Amino acid sequence: MTFYSTNNSANVVSLQEALFNSLPQDKGLYMPTSIPQLPDGFIDGITNQSLAEIAYKLTKLWLHDDLTPAQIEELVTYAFPFDTPLVELEAGRKYVLELFHGPSLAFKDVGARFMAGLMSIYSATQSREVHILVATSGDTGGAVAMGFHNVPGVRVSILYPKGRVSQLQEKQLTTLGGNIHAFEVDGSFDDCQAMVKAAFLDNDLTKAFSLSSANSINIFRLIPQSFYYFRALAQLQADHAPAVFSTPSGNFGNLSAGVLAWRMGLPVQAFVAATNLNKVVPDYLSSGQYAPMASLATLSNAMDVGNPSNFVRLQRLFEEDFDQLSSLVSGVYFTDDQTVDEMIKLRDRYNYIACPHTAVGLLGLESYQQLHVDNCGIALATAHPAKFSPVVDTIFGHSVDVPERLAVLAQREKHAIAIPGTFAAFKESLLELA
Template structure:
């Protein structure tokens, strides 16, 4: 399958090129030339397949013959080796827990799949690979753990100083070896801008083999489609027949884009809800038809603090403008105060502790249900384990947060990070220095 640029459909690449380039030369984003429709019989019987089996079928359709079937199975079995349960939470409501991987965030799916895909293609090369990634929180830890000690790959992670949680910072700054952390005096948008500048810099492109593990990379996006199909499989097992409403906590909009891709491939979906914090550029666009990027604001749900979401261009490719998007997509934004109230309310009613991002998704689902009166089952995505945000929770809630084994490995490790200005020349010097 060929992949084209969102800025020019004539700019194309095969899958390995798209993976290693990350961005097309015109600074667009790669998209599959076509989204294959999965067999209706397969969709109807999803409940009879395991998560890795579903992931293999979806990946095979998207990648065609870019990777041999036997190796693709190996990649899937290694990357998708932890659960993503749809946990019932009230009548016809489910929380899709995507935080059971090594970094305790949904981005483990993309990072682990992508690292193994890259390692597969690098077997045929001798030139080392430099991964460059910006993070607003969870991406950094997922990429660090997903690529840790992978041969022939060096990872450089840019994160905004003082704007990630202590656990998130610990995950991306304590590994060492082939993982390098750069603490940028700026916002996530600044980090993302620096990364994009690096990819467009002729000297860096000539000297280094640069690639990205942000959701701008199509290899990060593809595995995020897997758990939408798996969620529907679990709802089938629970006896549901009506298509679900998916509420997605949204920052850079890769997660929602993957859901729309799954829908295009045949997944039954009644509605997608783009749930954001006060960084509400897309909800505003859905209401007004005007997209106005602006500097991001810092919130409790820090991984969603994005003022100019990269994957918005992909949503436009998949759905068209605001009027066309409105047939499938609703958007709502919520304050930190509302987020805290939702965390408290769900804990009081169900004894369940949500991370701030999950709480925003919960609020989005509730708001859509109030507006629409829909009786369809609702699934809101839980993208991070609550233990990553200890300062958010009141004293009585903290005993209910069970610390996972993944955190034990971080105990006693020292932070290793280079503090840098929000300055591209400094980033370029660091990269060229090696």
């Protein structure tokens, strides 16, 4: 399989190049040169199959020229020892797809573990240790840290914004040790993301390290995230109404993955891009003008992104056709007050405890369904609510149960390298690790 740069379609590279050198030198992002199409009967054939079973079939469509069936089986078995169950809130009308049953309790586990498994298969062919750089607004860092912890031949450096991730999220980033290093940046997620991008274009760092990324800028984070959209439909009744997905959106990798599934042939009526006050894409969908902004801090902190990297991929998936994009994707945004009200309503009406990000997704679904009646709505539940304690605890007035694999982190000691929000400071600190 081959991939092209969004800044130069003639810049075509191999799977391994896109996997390990995730950012092209021309500052674009990699996209597949072709998108495999579902064979006849594929959707009917995955009814009630698990995430791992569906992932095996889809990975064969994507990577049959690059991996053997045995390698694909090894990859999906490692990546998906968990599933993504569909929870019914209103029969035939409103569902939540729970994506937080992996080790870090967030949807990022799906892409991070797939990418770690794929890198593990190819790591023996690399002449140098691979050094992965990751910017996180909350969940990505924990998923990458757990997915790559102690993977041979790989080192990971995670940048996160000081004071803008939850305490348990921070523990996931800073307590594993070993091949995992955390940088606490005095700045925003956008600052962290800019540093990672700058590092890939810096001659000194590219000479010192074999750099790669596990952010959604890496195409192999995005492709496996398309798998759980298929898993969602596999759990519905055969005669369900047309499907609508509402995706809590920050860096827009998750929504791009859904559109990628649609491009493969997944039957979808519409997507809802649900954001907090960082509403660059909803504004674009209503005006046609893309205007990045400085990110704003909100309760749904993992979505606090003012200049989403994957926006360019979203455009490419629609072949730069704004009318087609805006007709399939609706953009909506919500305040913290609306998010809190929704969390309380979900508890009181459905006995469902949602994190702030999931609440934004459900708000987006409800806004769509108010205008469109004949559909089956699925909101993506992106993280376990316990990851956002004490904010969630304060909203509900009581402690949310914390799964044991997360609770044990609270007692571990934090280890992080504190740096100002400048690339020069990060570069200096990173070179000290060489």
